[in-house]
Amino acid sequence: MKKLVILLLSLVPALLLTPHLLAEETVVIEKAWIREAPPPVEVLAAYMVIKNPTDKDIILTDAESSRFKHIMFHQSMLENGIVKMRHVENIVIPAHSSFEFKPGSFHLMLMGKDKILQAGDKVQLRLFFENNEPVEVLAVVKKIEAEEE
Numbered sequence: 001m002k003k004l005v006i007l008l009l010s011l012v013p014a015l016l017l018t019p020h021l022l023a024e025e026t027v028v029i030e031k032a033w034i035r036e037a038p039p040p041v042e043v044l045a046a047y048m049v050i051k052n053p054t055d056k057d058i059i060l061t062d063a064e065s066s067r068f069k070h071i072m073f074h075q076s077m078l079e080n081g082i083v084k085m086r087h088v089e090n091i092v093i094p095a096h097s098s099f100e101f102k103p104g105s106f107h108l109m110l111m112g113k114d115k116i117l118q119a120g121d122k123v124q125l126r127l128f129f130e131n132n133e134p135v136e137v138l139a140v141v142k143k144i145e146a147e148e149e
């Protein structure tokens with residue numbers, strides 16, 4: 001019996017190390033936030049940084065949240081002095097690189113909110129990738145002063 005216990009204990013470090021090593025080789029999402037908008041505004045924008053520490057390109061294909069009916073990827077661009085939004089099918093995050101959703105550029109367009117969101121609220125988002133497990137992220141609602149989308 002004593003021998004068995006010693007054997008089991010010697011296995012513990014190996015079991016603890018394995019998931020840790022795997023965890024480093026996956027998508028990392030940082031600084032997720034949603035811009036607070038006045039109640040009549042039906043669509044909100046979410047921003048975040050997606051890091052890809054792996055050796056392969058990662059493709060973000062879809063996003064969802066129980067708080068919104070639909071989420072799309074958009075790119076804002078200035079055309080003849082007018083800000084326009086372009087729908088983007090998916091987002092490629094190159095190997096050993098990162099991608100930033102930020103005001104005035106790429107954003108997640110959150111449509112059909114279930115109720116008014118205020119600064120400080122937290123919203124769970126789920127991101128889907130072509131060759132990776134879905135990733136859950138908590139985005140914080142924040143105020144932003146007069147800055148273009």
Ligand SMILES: [Cu+2]
Pocket residue numbers: 074075085107108109
């Ligand atoms: Cu948009």
